[in-house]
Amino acid sequence: MATSSNASSSGLPSSSSTPSGSSNKTKDPIVEAGLVVADVYKTAKYLQNYKFPYCDDVVKYEMLVKIGEGTFGEVCKGRDRKDPRKFVAIKKVLMDHEKEGFPITALRELKILQTLKHENIVNLIEVCCSKPHPKTFVISTYLVFEFCEHDLAGLLANVNVKFTLCQIKSVMQQLLNGIYYLHSNKILHRDIKSSNILVTKSGCIKVADFGLSRAFSTPEQGKPPNRYTNRVVTLWYRPPELLLGERNYGPSVDMWGVGCIMAEMWTRSPIMQGNSEISQLTLICNLCGTITTDVWPDVEKLELFGKIELPQNQKRRVKERLKPYLVDPYACDILDKLLMLDPKRRIDSDTALNHEFFWTDPMPSDLSVTISQHKSSMFDYNKTRTRPYRPGNIRAAYSKLKAQVAPSSTNVDKYKDLIF
Numbered sequence: 566m567a568t569s570s571n572a573s574s575s576g577l578p579s580s581s582s583t584p585s586g587s588s589n590k591t592k593d594p595i596v597e598a599g600l601v602v603a604d605v606y607k608t609a610k611y612l613q614n615y616k617f618p619y620c621d622d623v624v625k626y627e628m629l630v631k632i633g634e635g636t637f638g639e640v641c642k643g644r645d646r647k648d649p650r651k652f653v654a655i656k657k658v659l660m661d662h663e664k665e666g667f668p669i670t671a672l673r674e675l676k677i678l679q680t681l682k683h684e685n686i687v688n689l690i691e692v693c694c695s696k697p698h699p700k701t702f703v704i705s706t707y708l709v710f711e712f713c714e715h716d717l718a719g720l721l722a723n724v725n726v727k728f729t730l731c732q733i734k735s736v737m738q739q740l741l742n743g744i745y746y747l748h749s750n751k752i753l754h755r756d757i758k759s760s761n762i763l764v765t766k767s768g769c770i771k772v773a774d775f776g777l778s779r780a781f782s783t784p785e786q787g788k789p790p791n792r793y794t795n796r797v798v799t800l801w802y803r804p805p806e807l808l809l810g811e812r813n814y815g816p817s818v819d820m821w822g823v824g825c826i827m828a829e830m831w832t833r834s835p836i837m838q839g840n841s842e843i844s845q846l847t848l849i850c851n852l853c854g855t856i857t858t859d860v861w862p863d864v865e866k867l868e869l870f871g872k873i874e875l876p877q878n879q880k881r882r883v884k885e886r887l888k889p890y891l892v893d894p895y896a897c898d899i900l901d902k903l904l905m906l907d908p909k910r911r912i913d914s915d916t917a918l919n920h921e922f923f924w925t926d927p928m929p930s931d932l933s934v935t936i937s938q939h940k941s942s943m944f945d946y947n948k949t950r951t952r953p954y955r956p957g958n959i960r961a962a963y964s965k966l967k968a969q970v971a972p973s974s975t976n977v978d979k980y981k982d983l984i985f
């Protein structure tokens with residue numbers, strides 16, 4: 566972010582006072598400032614007044630209310646001081662536990678967000694920073710996004726928000742359009758869940774939270790397989806292959822989450838709420854049937870298959886169990902294909918978008934009528950808390966939500982199957 570500036574106008578300790586004794590005035594002042602190890606105070610003072618190019622001071626926004634907190638930061642609604650009609654969401658990059666500079670996860674999120682431009686992907690407006698903290702000299706960094714009025718978890722938690730079949734089709738179609746765009750650009754989201762799906766007041770769906778996302782490649786034949794981490798995706802939305810230790814995975818991990826969200830559109834809360842990896846797998850087997858090599862030939866190659874005791878002789882009951890909620894036969898069919906145990910047999914976003922569900926009456930219809938009836942924002946964060954914005958809460962929030970295995974909703978200590 567910092568590249569160059571005029572040293573004399575910003576009060577940088579003069580180059581002759583640096584331990585290196587360098588008098589080369591053409592050097593980048595920031596690089597020089599980095600060399601002034603002994604003179605931290607002078608450097609801090611310099612930074613107080615330093616204007617980072619391409620990175621405005623976050624004071625340009627008025628912080629209004631806290632709307633979210635998670636693993637990597639907290640999110641506030643903000644208003645542009647120069648244009649009070651412009652609202653934004655400001656996500657602070659959490660630095661509390663960083664010993665080695667700017668967190669790599671935030672850098673990855675930023676880099677990916679900068680390359681993505683699509684109407685169903687949240688739009689990053691800019692990156693802002695704060696003045697250095699007077700005692701620690703730490704400069705905070707903020708990602709500034711277009712503001713979306715709701716998230717899907719918040720909307721689904723409110724019984725007054727009712728979606729028709731046409732509107733559910735629209736939500737799913739827009740979500741799949743966003744996912745299709747990501748996957749065609751070789752990006753895995755790796756944290757698909759309802760609180761990461763935003764909804765604008767005009768009913769536009771935006772995929773958000775790229776904190777766990779990464780670029781992926783499809784390994785060519787004869788080349789070594791990918792070895793990505795399998796500690797990704799919030800537990801309740803985590804597909805069986807990750808729970809069984811798969812490290813050579815691809816876009817199908819996101820499609821499982823899409824399936825969980827689709828069911829949630831009718832059940833109104835996450836369908837499989839395990840409290841550990843094993844309980845999550847048990848819930849999956851109860852719904853999707855026993856995991857065997859008959860239904861999933863490659864499963865025996867996975868590290869944890871055969872090492873964990875899982876329910877045996879379970880029939881697949883996805884359609885049977887969800888029919889009372891979904892009713893529509895095409896909805897049941899696409900959901901069945903999204904919740905396939907074998908990732909190779911799970912439907913991809915392109916095929917899903919071509920499914921009859923989206924192309925038969927009643928056709929997908931505009932959400933704005935329903936959404937615009939609700940004047941106050943609904944966020945996952947508000948479901949369980951009503952506290953006002955307090956910046957000091959980050960550390961507590963971090964330890965509480967640190968493990969993404971613990972989803973943000975309540976009842977994580979119960980072993981719950983909501984569609985039984």
Ligand SMILES: Nc1ncnc2c1ncn2[C@@H]1O[C@H](COP(=O)(O)OP(=O)(O)O)[C@@H](O)[C@H]1O
Nearest residue numbers: 633634635636640654710712713716760774944
């Ligand atoms: N652009 C946005 N507009 C409105 N709300 C947002 C926006 N971005 C995030 N939020 C809210 O903040 C919450 C947390 O943000 P998110 O990016 O998911 O970070 P994390 O979950 O890593 O803390 C979201 O679940 C959502 O409720």
Ligand SMILES: [Mg+2]
Nearest residue numbers: 635760761774
């Ligand atoms: Mg999130």
